[in-house]
Amino acid sequence: MIYFDNAATSWPKPPGVAEAMVRFLEAVGANPGRAAHRLAVESGRILYDAREAVADLFHAPDPLRVVFTKNVTEALNLALRGLLRPGDHVVTSSMEHNSVMRPLRALERDGVQVTVVTCSPQGVLAPADVAAAIRPATRLVVLNHASNVVGTLLPVAEVGAICRQRGVLLLVDAAQTAGAYPIDVEAARVDLLAFTGHKSMGGPMGTGGLIIGERVEERQLEPLVRGGTGSRSEYEVQPDFLPDMCESGTPNVVGLAGLEAGVRWVLEQGVETIRAHEVTLARALIEGLLVIPGVTVYGTLDAERQTATVSFNIIGMEPSEVGLRLDDEHEIMCRVGLHCAPAAHRTMDTFPDGTVRFGLGAFNTMAEVEAALAAVEALAREVR
């Protein structure tokens, strides 16, 4: 069995993740921040440890400016809905996932102006095109760090420098890179980093969050959800400080205990080491696919310029058919179709059929890449 769907969610999880979750459920279990007894305080400490681990991973200076959400989609909605007002202008790329596009299209109805900068068919974004799209009313630039469809990395640090110079905030969707590619929010001048816990950070589903930089003032950020926080309980208005103002209701401490363990594992391995392993696998996969007659590979074809997510098609066979047969006949699990990113597929000229996507992760091996190449070769031979 070969699991190549890590771009959707990573599996297996690093050692220690399930154990941390079981430990929380069996030995702690209490609601953090709602009482002062020892179990509640221990629960609060686990939550804090998770914030600290996440801050360490992204070189964020203040763990209390790490806000947890249920996934990256919620984090992106919090940032977009929380910061943009009618009359504001926002710039994004044509390679975005619907987690950015759909909130933006809804905000557009409310009077926010949206400019979508076109990327090349390989998914490459020119920083100068972003600079040219910035206007006096531009409040925010929002970009994915790497495409979920084709893996292409976007030049976030270059755009970060432009944004800082022009007085615009930069929001980065790091769903595909967090834990798999080095990210330093200070060096790259990222004001808001949205991440998901259940992909390369090694955590379980139901974990994600937003890192809120110092340039974002609390009073400018509207919470998505309001309610109990365990703080300022004498007031009926929402607290105005982080992280509480954006974290109403009982948090997913069991999930975040797992996320902390996952991130600690990533930090022990070293993001650079994980990245080097994934580049080696991605390079072998791309080169292997390119020499199979009848196979089209998308993207830059350069493993250094992308994540270990590789999209391709077998000419003459629908992606859905390829996916079904890889699963049925070769026990290879991948994703096929449009990958929740219609704009990216239009940019790549793979709309509406989509692609076959192999999402490799830290636990995949070269032997699995070779087996998958043999399987694709066998399918491609049938339609030649």
Next chain:
Amino acid sequence: MTTGQYTVILLHSTSHAIHAERLLNRAGIPSKMIPVPRHISSSCGVCIRVGRPDREAAQRVLQVAGVEIEGTHDI
């Protein structure tokens, strides 16, 4: 608890109190998280208790780290 031995430091929330606890721990100042005594405030659920002799040192550690202190009370 004998009156006059301790000082409590009030912070915004439990998250901030744990943050403060970590900073004090690293600085070698013994501290304990306790429920906020009702006669002081009905605000956040927990606060940090330190020994009265560590009062100034603890405040300094938190101030240097940029932690906002809501109040300091000897108990």
